[in-house]
Amino acid sequence: MAPRIATTAAEAVANIHDSATILIGGFGNAGQPMELIDALMDCGAKDLTVINNNAGQADAGLALLIKERRVKKIICSFPRQSDSWHFDEAYRAGEIELELVPQGNLAERIRAAGAGIGGFFTPTGYGTLLAEGKETRVIDGKGYVLESPISADFALVKALRADTHGNLIYRKTARNFGPIMAAAAKSAIVQVDDIVQTGQLDPEVVVTPGIYVDTLVALGGKN
Amino acid sequence: MAPRIATTAAEAVANIHDSATILIGGFGNAGQPMELIDALMDCGAKDLTVINNNAGQADAGLALLIKERRVKKIICSFPRQSDSWHFDEAYRAGEIELELVPQGNLAERIRAAGAGIGGFFTPTGYGTLLAEGKETRVIDGKGYVLESPISADFALVKALRADTHGNLIYRKTARNFGPIMAAAAKSAIVQVDDIVQTGQLDPEVVVTPGIYVDTLVALGGKN
Amino acid sequence: MSTFTTTEAALNRDEMAKIVAADIPAGAFVNLGIGQPTNVSNFLTAQQGVTLHTENGMLGMGPVATGDDIDEDLINAGKIPVTELPGASYFHHADSFAMMRGGHLDVCVLGAFQVSEAGDLANWHTGAPGAIPAVGGAMDLAIGAKATWVMMGLFTKTGESKLVEALSYPVTGLGCVSRIYTESAIFDLSGGTVTVRSTHGISFEELAQRLPIDLAKAA
């Protein structure tokens, strides 16, 4: 199905419901779908499970969702930063659940969900606290941990440009989690700078095929 | 290390030794590194294990390697075709070992090798002859088979163009197994139509980063 | 979901393909297997906006290429030269099968040797002694799509039903088939119940007598 084209970020996230699991793209500010996160803030959905590399920074975006206690659980690799005060406070108050995952396992678990893989053995984290309680196995003399896929109801992704089929291209290191998150969500909501007519993206350079994209919103941009 | 640039296909494959395991790209004729396979034929290496989607067609390339009994084992998804007579004969004579793998598991096993994954649970093949003797597991009510990575000493890959750093782009459905095979081999040998100066490929559209490429040979081409 | 219908004559291949094409939802992402299913593409309408996937790394596959459009780098799973439609994209084999295995395709249409009433599919191997096995993408296609439909003749040359209680041929995928199109009838499979949606050149009663399984009749 060709993606729904929303006219505002608010319209794009309108279907996100309480208790939803949401993959949110971005690494630092690069690739963060800021406007979609703000719209998620405004739409009121709560008891969310969020998967993001971090746990919010300063007083914006995901940090505000956490400040307002709208996130009951976060799955991430690097929650603690110099400006993660809202997460820190919620965590110390026992008001947010944290599942800490090594960054590469996080990425591979998201990829596995989109790829229909039921689980995989990864060497990352073997012998560490983060493998505690997980199945391990020594294969050809090397230790591995069994990790499971991370799928979600929604993904919020930022890309550079889409065509009306939903094919996406990204820009530089803003690509990061976007392609694997779009594929791992039941419904991928993508903000782009602009939407071009189908046929205007070279099929060789499409990074995310339109099959993975459910909702598009064009928000302009600096590039 | 920047890739070695060979001047002929023969020079490109000169290090391939007896008993080597070799990933060979291509699906049908698209993406088949014909000239590298011919050079492999000429170089005399024997007792090879070959991983390819098919088991050779007609009287060319891989089919000739099989005809000459240079391949002791083939791992593939679709050996039997209307023109796979050399494989058929070798197989019926018990002179080639066949490991038959569903195509998606073949691709994912090759990808796993390049990605450092020790094994993965795939739903493909569950409950079939091709899962016999393999570990299985029911995860969330769905059956999965544990599959292991397929790595190799060498990969023979065809791409459209390289830069001198070894970055590659492909053309249409000739991309197929190339990117995952280059990543899964200790030494990836790539034939391209042409090699351009570094900086002439857009970093956004590179499909195989140069880190995966060990040897390049430019052979011209029709495109 | 559809009311029972019947026609005097059995369906020919084009009629079957036309019905399958009409059943594909607008905007669907579809993989058509080699053989009879490929013919379905000839009956898809532009208005349907269906996007075709080919396992060898492409979405947005167009019709078979002819003449100057033939490009050896642009082929389908059957290794036939094809064309590219606007909105197409290319990807490598692991990504292509991830797309399939991950449940992103809406419909996959396949040929079959046998289907069981539980939706088990056999289409890759006769199991005959001496046969050289080849599986290709069959097992991935069978279990990957949201819906797997089969097109096949309902009876073998010796008149036995290919819709069976339990497979006698080697399995391709378990419980994966949800609809079967044959020259004599169209079946919906769900939770072990086989519902006949239509019959063609045969009455429901006659069909029920010839098949070794219980049949329900669409309302």
Add this chain to the structure above:
Amino acid sequence: MSTFTTTEAALNRDEMAKIVAADIPAGAFVNLGIGQPTNVSNFLTAQQGVTLHTENGMLGMGPVATGDDIDEDLINAGKIPVTELPGASYFHHADSFAMMRGGHLDVCVLGAFQVSEAGDLANWHTGAPGAIPAVGGAMDLAIGAKATWVMMGLFTKTGESKLVEALSYPVTGLGCVSRIYTESAIFDLSGGTVTVRSTHGISFEELAQRLPIDLAKAA
């Protein structure tokens, strides 16, 4: 591999970074961790032809960006704006960590809290009660590269060795470190043997006395 050397003074941070940079083989693909290791890039020469990887999806990373070159879409793992060199490429996060985990990087340089004589690394978590844990790419980096080198101070503020018999901090990766650069000495680790390649502002004998493990001296 190198003969034992010694200098009068301890190394400062730039001297350490310079030595690490000189040890990186020509043409290597390298990931430099956040903190001290990042400084190594300032001492790599153009002739070395080293390619830098950043975990957030790039090969061919250039120096830190300044002024008009700052681009919010182009940052390193420390979220600092950087630049792009000719021959660069971008890829998504799963591909980036596949590159790392798959053993394609030649060298990874990391900071550390502790390293054991077996090469076990602790650098992600103090284990202190109430500390909020954060791991990022540390565990992937530790075990992914062909060679993992550590840069750290050899002693804690209270004078205890950070090169230990067994880690007291939580593990990042087991048996992964093959070389340690400190202000006082450089160590090669292999199969449980710790060889001192050089000492700086301390004699081998004094060092051997202060560290809780057996030391070999480079020939």
